[in-house]
Amino acid sequence: MTLAEMPFILPDLRPASAELFVLAMACLILFVDLFVKDTRRTAVFALTQLTLVGAAVVTWAGTSGEVVYTFSNMYVHDFLADMLKQLLYLTDIIVLFYARAYVVDRPLLGRGEFYTLTLFATLGMMVMISANHFITIFLGVELLSLSLYAMVALNRDSATAAEAAMKYLVLGALASGLMLYGMSMIYGAVGSLEIGEVAERLQAGVANHSILVLGLVFLVAGLAFKLGVVPFHMWIPDVYHGAPTAVGLFIGTAPKLAAFAIVLRILANGLLTLSYDWQMMLLIMAVLSIVLGNVAAIAQHNFKRMLAYSAIAHMGFMLLGLAVGVVGGDARFTLNAYSSALFYVVIYVLSSAGAFGMILLMARAGFEAEDLDDYKGLNRRNPWFAAMLMMLMLSMAGIPFFVGFFAKFAVLQAVVASGQIWLAVVAVIFSLIGAFYYLRVVKLMYFDAPADPTPIQAPLEVKALISANGLAVALLGLFPDTLMWFCLLAIRLSLSVFA
Amino acid sequence: MDFKSVVFYLFSAVLVFASLRVITARNPVRAVLYLVLAFVSGGGIWMLLEAEFLAITLVLVYVGAVMVLFLFVVMLLDINLDRLREGFWSYLPLGATVGALMALEMGVVIGGSYFDLFENRVPALVTDSNVKEIGRLIYTDYVYPFEVASVILLVGIVAAIALTGRQRRQTKAMDPAQQVLVKASDRVRLVSMPSEKLEDSVPQAGE
């Protein structure tokens, strides 16, 4: 067989055009950055934002309700992927605007690499979102993680940042190892790594169940690390706290969307037959996360650490939705449960972006505004921002008529529908405990005297954006149904159970 | 037991022993060397499976390049072994228990029917060259992961440069290119000064 005889068919590249576009632009920006003399890197910033907008346009142009596979079924293009990618671009754009002033003030951060690494991380998340094969999932996770490790360490003069990066790297490698080991076990039992095929062979019942479950445990552990749920959560507080706030903002938002996507694709699309086993694991981790996250957050004095524990609790809450999709082998509740979880994660990303955005807004050159005490008397320094942060906190606490309430409600009704009332009760009790630390922020802002009465200065676009972000949680509370409808649609059109 | 099995168990035993020594060796240089041994044994097992390309790559890349670099790093760093091993004994009981339990559970699960299952699944051996077959797969079925992997390497480069490459402002490194261009006038400047009385010399010393 000579080279000319080898069968080579060019794969259909159209479904993946957004990924290709982002990759090309990232390389271009890497190159352009060499010739930019401006220390503010305005050109690089603008190009990055344009890339994200362009990617949104490309994705939008390719959106259809159909499920299309390409690259030998390693890549899947469906409505869920399109929706998550659009949310991802949006989150990125918001993140970069928030981070802009912060990184410009800090020369080590504000280099071209900050923007290119963001794009590469975004590419990694896009790969994860569209993955239909264990290998692509793993590579996407690695692409994302490697970029994030570097971003955390970018401020190399900071010892805490370096320490955080090191911890993140080592534990991330451990988690990758676990995930990879789990994948290899499943491959050994099933003989395939393609998600659809795995599902088919499991359905046919040819595999050794114990080995599958063993692989599953490792796989779920790896996924749980990415989501940051107990007991695989230890990196979250240290990384959120140690990383530069701009990077913490990025880590705390967009990757949750991608992690949700791979969890859904692996567990719900690939291993639904094993739902009994993984649902139990998810339930245990969910309850532990809700309990530990909410209780530990109370003891925090650092706003970033508090948000880190709140993230753990929120991800636990989201897992509840994923853990009640199948009841006694009956998949009737799947649509409702998974769309509630999707809704929850989207709302979480939105609120979390706003809260981190507030920290960035308050920070100045040489001042980080990350202690809770820095928020004392914010109402007197700037009533508008205090109101915005209050709305974000109330939404995160799940106070009615802010969108966070509906997110919690959606998940809880899914839990109740599955018949596990005790679970809903536990979740509600610990959400109430959690409300304490959110409301404490509100109390600090409104009832305490400011330590530093200077008014707050921030660029216009950040002010506008934070206002939009704060108002969004209030407005979405009035009009949550459209987003909920999109979530339902995404799950129904994209999950193989409904095909 | 045929000859192949004997070789397999031999390589496997060496591999397990070497891996254990990697984490137990007191001297880091020795640990790295044991890692080299482990890689070589792994290469041997691959060779047994007739995956000669992978075996050679493993030895060439990991042993030949990565491990040598590792050795340099380990030898250049001043690692305080005693501090690293602090608390080893206090953690050992708990760690060993958990590890043993883990190994036990995995052993119970895997020890059963797993290998029979795998026997049936040994892929048909390629008649053609191993390299050619891998190349074909990489550029057809696996082109997407292959490209993503290449992006990961690119990010690795970018990250490495970002974290270490650009000059620090406070660094005291020398630039040889500048050094060779030096002229005598850059080193010494002769200043002619008029002779002065003793009491005036103090305020003008700073010139």
Place this chain on the structure above:
Amino acid sequence: MDLKSLSLVAVFAPLAGALVAGLFCRVIARSVAHTAAIAGVATAFVAALLAFREVAGGARFNGTVYQWLTTGDYAFEVGFLIDPLTVSMMLVVTFVSLMVHIYTIGYMRDDPGYNRFFSYISLFTFSMLMLVMSNNFMQLFFGWEAVGLVSYLLIGFWYTRPTAIFANLKAFLVNRVGDFGFLLGIGLVLAYFGTLDYAAVFARVPALVGETIPLFGADVAAVSVITAICILLFIGAMGKSAQVPLHVWLPDSMEGPTPISALIHAATMVTAGIFMVARMSPLFELSDTALSFIVIIGAITALFMGFLGIIQNDIKRVVAYSTLSQLGYMTVALGVSAYPVAIFHLTTHAFFKALLFLAAGSVIMAMHHDQDIRRMGGLARYLPVTWITSLIGSLALIGTPLFAGFYSKDSIIEAVEASSIPGAGLAYGALLIGVFVTAFYSFRMFFLVFHGKERFGAASHGAGGHAAHDEHASHDEHQGLPPGEKPHESPWVVTLPLILLAIPSLLIGYVAIEPMLFGGWFADAILIDEVAHPGMRELAEHFHGAAAMALHGLSSAPFWLASSGVALAWFLYLRRPDLPAVWQARLGPLNTVLENKYYFDRFYETVFAGGARLLGRGFWQGGDVRVIDGFINGSARFVGWAAAVLRFLQSGRIYHYAFTMIFGLLVLMTLTLWVGRA
């Protein structure tokens, strides 16, 4: 426009007004604020009129206008149910609200919170419309809480007065008790009917008749589901509509500005409970137990709150107790299944009671915010418009034939007479005595304010003549008419609403009784089991036209009772003004009981508030020392402990983290592989 658009306009026009006046309250001029608010409410009134025409023509609307959130089996919806009951309420609410808006321009002229006030009352109108127009329990509850919130804000409008803060806190807490029952009732509805939509709930009612909820185990006791739901919902109504024993907040709510007392605490919000029960008639009709309960509560309220009106000296409090008493009348009407009569009385009462309150406000303005009727007298000469409109209002209130109140009140009394529900006999007696009492205190106030000797401007006032009879009423001691100055009639923005309200107070009963009660106006909105509760039917049999009813009224017991009440008031307060003090002294113990308002406040303060304080002290002494010292006060120990746990878990050491992960993995593995399988 169709009904749906009309209802949207009616609801959102006041909201828009409230937002304009509220969000920009520090920026915009007063004229802008009141124009926006009045325009909003006027639009709502016009929309309500148009909707009334449509509904009278047979149109109905019941549907969702906005799907808030659907998730799983639950749907949060905003929907409207527009039927005769709804449009009647819409008309009353928007009309009275419009009048109050106009009146406020004059009344609040000098208040610094002018724009804020307009924003609140427009917001109230929005909330009240949401409540009455709702087609589901969720929105009903939203409206219920929203009107409660605005009421709370408005009672405490003058938030620098400690009495106002006390009053709004009291209103808030007492309403919490009612709302707790209400929420439980809604919860039961959701649990047993699986939906919150009125139509769907009513459709499923027959299937649930006979179903019981076991209490303390299935064999000990059981209560019918319908009865439980009805009583719980009615407890909510008791809080909102101030029925004994949850009435204590309403008199104190008089701390709010007078326009509010007219709008919220007389005409609209307090009638929300009455409306709600009427709306739920398909449920209440199936539970005689609940109906009896309602009758008894209503009768007690009607009679005993009337007695309290006799001894009040604060002009607003007299009207407030009369409101309580009239709410009792409405409640009794509900209890005897005469829902249309209750709504009819609600309507007429809204007009004449708003009128009386606004007239009282006009008097208060003329007296420079002195509210003690003992320091008024002879005002008829100075305030002619207020005088004549007050007279109309009072005559309507006591049920003078041909006036609005006559038709509704007499209908209630007749319906009670015809009813056979347990408690109706007691209620009949209470209502008849109530008629006499109402007439007496109404005209006592009327004569003291407008006739007799001019007692205002006396130099001594505020020093000793003013017994601190009620500590909450004695604010504004320094206000009042300076000696020698004469009161003036209020500006047209105040008198115009009085005149406009006087017209329906005079006519609405005569015009509306026939269509509303006997013309089948509520036929498809209110369901009455005519076999079990034949009151309405008997009423219809005895009805031969409005004029004939008035004629017949002249010879009936209530008329003579009312007349004697007026006569007694005339005798005591105009003819022999020296007598009341003598009688008061002679009836010492009785007077003391009344002055202490039957000791309800005292009881609540000692038992509940005191109990809570005691409990609090118990917690403080028992709990603080042990728990809080290691928790909040000595939070160092708690934080230290938490931090120690956290430090142990979150040590910052990477191998601890890795070990946690591995250990977690081991636990998960063991559970899934071995425990979960078993």
